[in-house]
Amino acid sequence: MSLETRILLIDDSAERVVFLNRILNECGYEYVTSCAPTDIILDHVSKFNPEVILIDVFSPSRDTLEQLTTIRDANPRPVVLLSQDDNMQTIEAAFKCGVTAYVSRDVTRSQAKPIIDTAMITFASFQSLKNELDEVREELQQKKIVEKAKGILMSDYDLSEEDAYQRLRKFAMDRKRSMSDVANQIIEIKKLTI
Numbered sequence: 001m002s003l004e005t006r007i008l009l010i011d012d013s014a015e016r017v018v019f020l021n022r023i024l025n026e027c028g029y030e031y032v033t034s035c036a037p038t039d040i041i042l043d044h045v046s047k048f049n050p051e052v053i054l055i056d057v058f059s060p061s062r063d064t065l066e067q068l069t070t071i072r073d074a075n076p077r078p079v080v081l082l083s084q085d086d087n088m089q090t091i092e093a094a095f096k097c098g099v100t101a102y103v104s105r106d107v108t109r110s111q112a113k114p115i116i117d118t119a120m121i122t123f124a125s126f127q128s129l130k131n132e133l134d135e136v137r138e139e140l141q142q143k144k145i146v147e148k149a150k151g152i153l154m155s156d157y158d159l160s161e162e163d164a165y166q167r168l169r170k171f172a173m174d175r176k177r178s179m180s181d182v183a184n185q186i187i188e189i190k191k192l193t194i
Contacts, residue, residue, distance in 0.1 A: 005116070008050035009034040010041060010064075016056055020107075024054075027113045041067045045075055052078045052116055059085035065097045072098030078123035080115055082107055100126070142180040149183030152190050 007024060009032055011017045017034045024032050035044045037057055041064075045053070053071070057064065060083060068079060078100040083090070086104040094102050101119040103111075146168065153164035172182040 004031060005029060005052060005120075006031040006033075006048060006050040007116070008032075008041075008044055008048055008053045009056070010037050010039075010053065011056040012036050012038070013056075020054070020056060023107065023109045023112050026109050029113075029116075037061065037064045042070055042074065045071055045077070050077065052080065052120060054080045054082070054116070056082040059083055059090060060094055065093055068094075068097040068099065076123075076127065078116075078119040080119045142178075142183075145180050145183045145187065149186040152186055156190075 007029055009017060009020055009024070011020065011034065021032055021034070033044070033048050033050070035041065037055065041053075055064065055068075060068075060081060071077070071079070076098065079098055080101045080103065081094050081099045082103050083094075084104065085091075091102050091104075100123045101115055103115060107115060149168055150161060150164040153159055153167055154161060157164075157167075159167065168179055168182060168186070172179045175182065
């Protein structure tokens with residue numbers, strides 16, 4: 001991982017910010033900016049565009065977790081949460097909100113880089129799987145649309161499934177459009193005639 005990684009450090013203790021900043025700088029991370037957990041974190045993410053968010057709180061508040069959910073949905077990135085709270089419900093809630101690594105102890109200089117690297121690798125793997133899943137879902141949705149349009153053609157024109165498919169395919173090719181676009185059009189036209 002590049003040590004030019006931009007890190008957003010979120011902490012409500014100025015003393016801890018100085019301490020963690022020093023550890024990160026000693027590890028070679030030069031691009032660190034900080035804010036308080038009470039700030040609107042998404043604004044800092046948009047402005048600074050960090051590769052990693054590092055949060056150090058005694059226990060993550062509901063507001064912090066809600067902000068992490070917003071970041072997860074709007075602008076996902078690896079999140080390392082340092083907390084003294086080792087309650088399993090808190091840890092589960094944090095992961096559901098987009099936390100990539102949860103560390104329930106103080107971090108030493110020797111642990112900082114491996115924790116950040118692991119969070120980035122885990123995040124990248126998760127994003128890759130999520131993208132694959134999204135593609136599969138999209139494919140399934142497109143297939144459902146095509147199947148529905150085939151059903152309409154079979155019913156309205158007394159066609160076999162193969163004939164309906166071939167007609168749909170030819171219609172799409174003639175118009176240089178995808179089969180799902182044409183299928184959507186057929187479905188919409190059918191809705192108007194009902």
